Amino acid sequence: MTLRVSRLSRLWAMRKPRAAVGSGHRKQAASQEGREKRALSSSQAKPSGPDGCAGTILECPEVSAGLARQPEEVVLQASISPYHLFRATDEVTAFRGKLLSWYDREKRDLPWRRWAENEVDLDRRAYAVWVSEVMLQQTQVATVINYYTRWMQKWPTLQDLASASLEEVNQLWAGLGYYSRGRRLQEGARKVVEELGGHMPCTAETLQQLLPGVGRYTAGAIASIAFGQATGVVDGNVVRVLCRVRAIGADPSNTVISQQLWRLAQQLVDPARPGDFNQAAMELGATVCTPQSPHCSQCPVQSLCRAHQRVEWEQLSASRSLLGSPDVEECAPTTGQCQLCLPTTEPWDRTLGVANFPRKASRRPPREECSATCVLEQPRALGGARILLVQRPKSGLLAGLWEFPSVTLEPSEKHQYKALLQELQSWAGPLPAAHLRRLGEVVHIFSHIKLTYQVYGLTLEGQTPVTTTPPGARWLTREEFHTAAVSTAMKKVFRVYEGQQPGTCKGSKRSQVSTPSSRKKTSRGQQVLDSFFQPLVSTDAPIPNSVAK
Structure with a gap:
């Protein structure tokens, strides 16, 4: 049994008028939606949809695929047990009421x-709302x-x-x-104006299609x-709540699992109350259903949480005083192995409790890079x-x-000093x-790069x-x-420089910095630099012309 509703039925429901934000905004929202449809139609110049209207909801990518995707979706639903779904209206109603009251x-x-x-x-x-959502990413x-x-x-x-x-x-x-967020936010504001x-798109579909940097969640x-x-939203907090409430143990970054969430x-x-509901789900994940040590006793939807039921089942099963198995519902896929369950390669960990859900795949470590930087x-x-600063390129990291x-x-390379x-x-x-002196080292981790700065100073x-x-x-x-407009990494570098100048205090330990006198182990990049910079550190003799040129 599944809760799958046909695509056309869902789309027809989406075409119905939305609940008004407030009694005084019905006309404003309606006129705004009309404006954004015209903007979307003119900007994309798409052909008319099945109902003869360009830019309508019937032109979304899901529908354009037509019936060709339906067999794939049937297979997907067949491999998912109803155990992980909300199968009854009263269950959904109870979840909404408990969460919103909390x-x-x-x-x-x-x-x-x-x-x-x-x-x-x-x-x-x-x-x-847009500014807050971008900043909170x-x-x-x-x-x-x-x-x-x-x-x-x-x-x-705007x-x-x-x-x-x-x-x-x-x-x-x-x-x-993540400095590109601010740049894209301004680009989006300029496009709106x-x-x-000067009017914001007012549906998730047009927000995502018309505004740069606005993805499915933000829209x-x-x-x-x-x-x-x-319209529902799924961010990291909501992923955690949904995975635990429905005992979804598979990796949520997987496309199939993400679609189900x-x-x-x-x-x-x-x-x-769609806005309040979405904020409530995010709030629950941020404050109660946390990644580690969740506060299950404070959870408003604990009675509906299959992860909590699984924990109780495991505790009862481990009790030697019980005769037979506890009478609790379990996942029972109709065909094959359920795609939403815990991977068979990762058995249940009793020490994690509800934190067994979800199990994320191990992240690839960031690549390591090394840079020499000088405070002049x-x-x-x-x-x-005064100190010298130079501007980074308009694109790329820290643009x-x-x-x-x-x-x-x-x-x-053999000419680092040069x-x-x-x-x-x-x-x-x-x-x-x-007069160039090596002062220390700063390690700063970006989202995908571990960058080690060899810090030098020249006065x-x-x-x-x-x-x-x-x-x-x-x-x-x-x-x-x-x-x-300097990055946190450069502020760390400057703290190292200040800490090595007469009459200034040392840099904070939290800056992940080290100095030549305190370092226990030198990195490969530093060893390369030391071979070229050692004469500058130990003596004030001029550099030979063959090197300095």
């Missing part, structure tokens, strides 16, 4: 929630709060953000990580919270001491941010290379101050550096 009592007071609840203009409400709530507050104070509307410069956006975003008449969050569309989310979302300072520059002059290290010196001189002209003492720089470089005071 949310009304326990929800956290967060600035983006206050902003969305108090904002009557739908475009501004959607913008406020891969970032903890506690970190986002201050960034969100500053952002909304500086750019309270028009404000659209008129800002990328430099300003990067500067405010500095330290939040310049191409969509669903904006559509449900800001516009009241009854989205089906469950869509089935469960409350059409009367003019202590007696006009207006006070558009500012950093200290750096070169990528390759162990096979490469770093040439990089410095390309920005600042002739330099006293003999221009007694020289004529450098007053001109080529495009893409600037001299900043220390105060300006701390407010500039």
